[in-house]
Amino acid sequence: MDRAPHRWLALGVAALLAANPCASAELRDLYYGEALFEADQGQFFDALVRLDTELAQHYGLDEPDLDTLHYHVNGAEFSVGDFELNYRMHNRAGRAIRAVLEGNVDEAVRNEAAFRLARIHFQKDQLEDALHALARIQGEVPEEIRDDVEFLRANVYLASGRPHDAVAVLKHMPESADLAGFSAYNLGIALLQDGDATHAIEQLDRAGQTKARERADLAIRDKSNLVLGTMLFESADFARAEQTFDRVRLDGPYSNQALLRAGWAEASAGHYDRALVPWGILVEREPTDSAVQEAMLAYPHAYAELEAHGRAAMLYGRALESLSGEIGKVDASIGAIRDGGFLTALTREETRQDRNWVVRLRQLPDAPETFYLTELMASHDFQTALQNYLDLEDLRARLVSWRTSFDAYEDIIRLRAANYEPILPGVDAEFRELDSQMRVRLEQRERIASRLHSMLTAPRPEFLATADERIMAGRLDAISASLQAAGEAPALDLERVARLRGALTWRLETEYHARLTQAHKDLFELDRHVKDLQANYDSFVRSRQAATHSYVGYDAGIARLRDRVDSALQRVTIVMARQGHAIETVAIDQLRSRRERLVAQQTQARYAVADSYDRARSSQPAGAGR
């Protein structure tokens, strides 16, 4: 199921994974940090939901420069693309990165975006687009991706059938780079595709002897030796082929193939006794492996060539028994897949938790349907299909859980409505009364403030009279009026009234400034209370609005979301069934192919047993068998 253009290449996937864009920068936006927290655990759905929401809110602000995400906005845009890529949403990932590429960003950022876009195109087999994106990388390239860019460029050339260009790029890759093992191997393959077998052999020989400590580097070194050994074997250089196969580690992923071919190299050189060593090791290994099954026939074949027909007959018999058993296992696997066992095994929790689950599946005693499919399951397309299936299962679980949540939300809304609706009319009536009283008082305050302000330029002492003084002035006015109304009033009385009014005026005039100062102080004091009152008022209005918002206006939104969830759930169920069926079909096709091969080997073993017994019998001295 591998995609054809990439089958030759060592992709160095680990090296191509994007680094955390915020690892070294000071974090200024907590929600962005939360998205990184989710993404670092492989929870890309949650990371995307968080970051999409944050970016949408950021761009919806009137002044996004004041938002804390402003400090990380380029990193966030990149992260969205990365998360989408990791969540296998190539279409959206491409769009997100193109947006960065076309935005107003500096050269280094644009180049990094172009690199990421090229990587997406390459993964989607859009090689022309990948080259076009790589061509946009100009000027300053961030150091941390410099080697990755060149490695990707070479891979795209190789996949595009331009090995000569790939050779030119790979020859200039620094040997100390993290990708050294991968680039050395790819250079060998590029030279081979370019028709330069001599230099290809030299290059693969170098790639097969590089110093390596990491698991991926060790594996690519083994792969180099395996390819080189096979090339040497094809050119009948058996001795050197055997030496090259010997360099493959006995516990690595290529060891079975290396042991098998080492045996054939010895056998082809006529050294059947030496071929027994690697094949003897191999036949003791996991019997579902195709190399082991081939060795089951090759091993007795070597004994037969060494004229040890009795031993050969016995080993052929054992092979026949084992192959029959394996055919039974394949049949059982096909049956288990048809019963849905394969998909159940693939969706086990350990599949999601363990990176090496493909290897470990073999060790699960209750998952026989997976024994013959590890090769298939390790292929890129199968992994994509399986991941899609697992993602759909995850989405299905989320959608089901959300659907349940809607009922809970509606309960909350109903309870809140039942709580608030009976009491809110009374609260509102009381509030309206208090509100009108408050408005009257505030208007009074405004009038006083305005009057005091005007008194600063046009003094009006009578405005600052106390209540007693105002009463007293009123009484004096009344006395004066009644005296004048009585006709000839005694002058003494009028003088007394005038004296008293003078005394009052004197007090108002002489105390005017002190009273005006005190009046301003009192106004400031009043303002303090008005401020507290306004705060209480605002708090009440917010609480009152919150009370309504807590249960009003949700119905349409929930109904719409419920419809969307139902519709998505329906789509997920349909596509999941199709995806599952496609996985099962591919698996069954694979098993059928393995079965045909096993049956052919079984037939071969059956003839070989008979032949070896005949030869063993005929080589025995007459009468020995009786």
Place this chain on the structure above:
Amino acid sequence: MPLIIRLFVAVSLVLCIGIAAARADEADRQQMKGLDEQVQDIKTDVLGIAAELNLLEEKLLYPSGTQLAVFVALAQGDTVRLDAVQIQIDGQPVARYIYSFKELEALRKGGVQRIYVGNVATGTHTIEVAVGGKLEGGADYSHTGEFTFDKGVGPKLVGLTVAGPGSGHEPIELGNW
């Protein structure tokens, strides 16, 4: 060369460059590709639903007037192995979390965990934080800190940054956002 060897050579190169023994035919591949496109469409759709649902939940359960979110981060470059965090707000326990290896790694890489979302009234509140873990040498480590924060009319974000001894940082720092 015997037939069996010739057959072996014919298939060996194919095997050695990592192609699965039986490749699905072109029709299978096209079907898988078509399904992949459909899965991507569904993901886009469900992500949209999730975003809308988040907004609904926030509005319904944690309105901005009372919303409080507490986040936990590790000081940059710190080597303390954080095992657990407990949080009390105004004397009431609100969150207790035990960290897995993956979560700890994510914190070390600069990620921030939203450990609690809830509602509090406007005004001044106290937050009590207890952290437990192990130091690089294997010794047990624990620390408790108490802080106050003001909740205004908008959503309140409280960030707690945890650091081990000798890191040059306070054991627990509170940041207001």
